[in-house]
Amino acid sequence: MAPALSNFLRVIRAPLAAILLTLALGFLLVASITDEPVRAYRDLLLANFDSLGNFALFLNRATPLTLIALGVVFSFRAGVFNVGGEGQLYAGAVTTTVVAIAGASLPALVLMPLAIIAGFLAGAVVGWIPGVLKVRLAVDEVVTTLMLNIIILLITSWLANQVIRDTTAYGAVSWMVPNSIWLPPLPFVPRATSGFLVAAVLAVVSWIVLFRTQWGAEVRAAGTNLRFAEATGVPAARRVISAMVIAGGLAGLAGALYVLGVGHRFEQNFSPSYGLVGLTCALLARVHPIGSLATALFYAAMLNGAAYMQISTDVPRSLVNLLTGLLVLLMTARLRRAAQAA
């Protein structure tokens, strides 16, 4: 057991250092603003556990983050630098909403799975495009996913403003989805979505699929060296594309579960950069599915904690945006020497 533990510590050393460094910088900033820096930091990190209500909101926040991070894990393990989580998320959320509104007359037992599957598929299609373009034509996936993000956001903005807009509400939000297909709450935590359970189970499933099946080994082989995978008889291009379809699908599912479990409608501004934050969680977890669940929980705590901090002290909640920027900036940095041979 000891070597496994030391291996684990070695792996998490760098991301842990980035997190601690960021929190330390943030603490200095907070200390310069308020007389109660410790109180502010306690609220930032721990106020989520003060009440069952806070805890529910915390789990609701962690759900999309976990699913998007899992999507990033699939794509990165397949060697695709997918920064399109945001677009895939929005595609899933808006498609689920459209299907739910259009099919409102269907029985809930049919409509709910239909809406969820539609959300998954919408994200999957948005993941499939950069996957195919990369594998078949070597089009840079960073560019295509970035561009697709904006394209999808513009499409959803059109839908939310002109097509499915709730004309009685203020802002770009859709009509409510029928409450018969709302996700049930999590047992024992009244206001938390059971979507969290789905996300947690999928984290474990993702780990098994990627690290304990031949399919997963083939995806990772294709991700680390496509030509090696080909030479061992792996249909490498197909594996990369399927991984991207799953990656997009998971982000789409995040959107679907958000709409059915938390928002109950599509809101144009529902995501505080979940795509990028999910990417951050996955990278901090060293692109590991179970680790991603842990970092997503940590990040959800920070995002919600910032609001509690703002209420109890005079530290603006946008501190957390600033800290996110710092963390992302520092996250992949290494203190190693440039000594490696050319």
Next chain:
Amino acid sequence: MPTSKRAPESVLMSDPDIILSLAGIAKSFGEKAALGHVDLDVRRGEVHVICGENGAGKSTLMNILAGIHQPNAGSIVLNGKTVTIADPIAASRLGIGMVHQHFTLVPSMTVAENLFLGRQPRRLGIFSDRRQMADRARELIARYNFHLDPEAPVRTLSVGQRQRVEILKALAFDADLLILDEPTAVLTPPEVDELIGVVDGLRARGRTILFITHKLREVKAVSDRVTVIRRGRSISTRNTADVTEADIGRDMVGREVFLVGRKGSAQRSFGAPVLTLDNVSMTNHSGRRLLERISLEVRAGEVLGIAGVDGNGQTELAEAIAGLMPVQAGKIRFGDRDLTDADLRERQQAGLGFVPEDRLDRGLSVTMSVAENVAATNYKRAGLLSGGLIDRHKLDSFAGDKIREFDVRGAQPSTQAGWLSGGNMQKLVIARELERDPSLLLICQPTRGLDIGASEFVHARILQAADRGRAVLLISSELSEIFALSDRIGVMYSGRMMRILDRAEADEETVGYLMNGGSKEAA
């Protein structure tokens, strides 16, 4: 401490004819000693060949002279002065020009721009003086009679032309001592002849040339003197005129070269054909033939060696047989089955084991573990799955078995494959491909970059497979390897199979002639 290139007054007790003198050079990387003890004297104006097997330390030695590595011990005396070569810039200031095996040219830039990259002449202090650049380039090209267009972008040039640009680049900064690191490895036979002409021309203009190679034929053709390096030590320095290729070869490996080969088909009997190629052709998009009507047959128990200079279609032949590149005409049969259109996995199931020519490119994933690399094609066959999932304990014990059986040093099942040495990586690939006991082993450049011990191990495994009645197709540009292992020898040139000879009728002269494109009739 800048050392001036020519410092006649400080020349003490040294022979003015010696431009470079190395004494007791040693270099190790970590625990591994790359160079143990090298002495070398290079005379002004000579072509001096450094000859040695792969892994003997030639490249390390040259990288020390080029300022890329620093020696752990020994002294370098250049033009009578002891020098330290701190980095490549210092080397070029000292008058040492290095022509690397991998070119250092920017493809989109012109010949002239490449010649003056990083040191362009200026106009008004900030602008490039393109006219002066072109004029100086033209003058250089004319002086060495190199037939290059200074305004041509490098990406439009042939490999041989690029190499001449590379040589000019070194000469443009008045290199007295020019180091050519395995310059013929990338050249076609006519280009090799041209290069030898170029080297002769440089010698006639008073340049000193260190020429690194492990090809015996070139030693005789190009050099005045030859120094052999074996296992990091200088073994001998002799006048080329006084030695035979066999003498040099003996020094290189430390014993008689050209191990007694296989007897050839006359003395042995083989089984039925395992692999048959029938008029296989492959074309690239612009219509150039990469493979031209190749027909061959490999029988059970037989090693068919394919000789040829790199780049004459061997890579395409291997990829066609493995099913990684489609062929446009002809048939590929495994036994009686037509597998022309099958993918690699089907061919594996039909009995193919495939060791690609470049282990870092197609052979391994350097970031995956040893266990996952060696299991990659064997999950089902070796019973590593239980209930559809990979069984970690079985995987580890399988990998452990392979590590022991193939003597993969320094490896645990969980070690990243990239940490292994080249020889151990190669053993890993071979262990993986032999696991299924393939009826056809397609093995390409099996000992490229391997030291002698690892090479012998690999050779033994290849012969073992043949002795067990497997068919082996061996593709190698090392003639000695082809001769040592093959029952029959096919020679490729320019995408064609020139001829397939029985081992008994194949001698070096005939094969060499065919490799250089000699006609079938004349051979």
Next chain:
Amino acid sequence: MNLTSLLAAVLEQSTPILLAALAAMITLRANILNVAVEGMMLAAAFAAVAVGDWSGSAWPAFLSALVVAVVLSQLLALLTLRFFADFIVAGLGINLLAAGGTLFILERYYNSPGGLRPIAFPDIWHIPAGSLSWLPVLGPAFEGQSVIVLIALVAVPLTYVFLYKTPLGASLRAAGEDEHAARSAGIRIAAMKALSLAISGLLAGLAGAQLAMDKLHFFLPDMTSGRGFIGLAATLFGGGQPWMTAAASFLFGFFGALGDRLQVFAIPSQFVLMLPYVAAIIGLTFARWRILVRNRPARIRDNPQ
């Protein structure tokens, strides 16, 4: 007159895109996909408004925009080149830092998370009305444009001359195209990349200053609204060549100007705004497809469909 006003609108819409595109282009030539242009623009726009508000004078505002963007670019250079952070991840980090940092300052020091709207704001120099009336159509289109529009137009030939006509530019391109070759020619790769990022910061700073100082004179947290990414798209669409990049920027600026007008015809503006991004994907795909067709061996049997 209608043509003139369209031209003026195109020029106005294109200028920040063009500057962002040149910013992305100069790093692309050093082999860096610079996704941080957006963030550098945003920070620059904020600096311009904040300093303009505080000092009441245009030039300090303008200069501080440039300084802030260059500082951010060098922070990115430090982390990626000295501490080996990933360029894409760290670049996205710069964007988040710029967005989070400006929002934080708005909330903390201006107590106005919605934006910063100074009551009075100094004017940057604009081409006086009527001064170019001797030039038909084009002249009036330029009247009233800010000095930054002119700088942007001059920046196109300047980057061209820098990249292709100076030794430094050649070294930068070599560092971007083939590190091995550049290093063996004694070129310091990291220095070249840092230089390209600095120039990129300067251009992104100009873009941010134009956004804040030309007409609007205020700052909104989302005021760059993806122009940095449109610029990146324009660069990729233009293949990293200065003239083609400029042409793509004007094309995209034209789409933008058209978008405002097309709303009259009931075409949703979102679909017009989408055009640059769609064009970038299609353009890149088409370019790759052509290379594939030209260079790869035939794949006759590979794709039976």
